[in-house]
Amino acid sequence: MPWIDKELCTGCGICIDECPVDTIVLVGDEAEIEMDGCIRCAICHDVCPLDAIKHDSEKVDEWIEEKVRGAVRNRELCEKLSGNPRDGKDSLERTIKSYKRDVFILQKAIEKLEDLFKTL
Template sequence: MPWINKKLCTGCQTCIDTCPTDAILLIKEVAVIQEDECIRCGTCHDICSKDAVRHDGERIPDEVQTSLAWAKKLLNHDYYSDDIKKQKQLLERLQRFFTKEKKVAEKTIEQLKILQHEEYTD
């Protein structure tokens, strides 16, 4: 999913004008991509002369930190904060949760490859 680097966006609206689904809005002089409307065509990324439209892979470190912050917030909740056993159980549940998310992503990628091979092979 493309995203806009707010520091680089000049509000020129070039990406807005070229988006085939009108998925980009200008809010406070900065382009914002509406995830539900975006079809991931890459047009906005290709047209932006300021390199403000970025690839989602660049967000991985931030997303990891967000997940860790969420885990730490849970660990500090009154229910867990004074009980090492409960904290360990929570960490195990969170690991299972993220393992499941990884499996969903892997299975989805497998199915997309099958779809590509079956439907979109020359």
């Protein structure tokens, strides 16, 4: 999904005018993308004069770190609440299982979409 670098956006409004599904809004002085409506057409990337609209691939490292931080925080909280290190370890195990399930679901969705892509 596209995202807007707030440091670069001046709120000029060009992307808002050009988005075909009106899913970019101005919040204060900055543009913001309402992700649910985005159809990934990439028009906004092309029209921003300041290159403020970025691709999600530019956030991958940050997202990985967020996931790891969240899981570690949950493990620590579980251990603190129960006073038993085993509960923290169980929490971490559940998170790992949950992420593996997400990977499985996404992999299957990718395979179906690739099959669809071949028919186009």
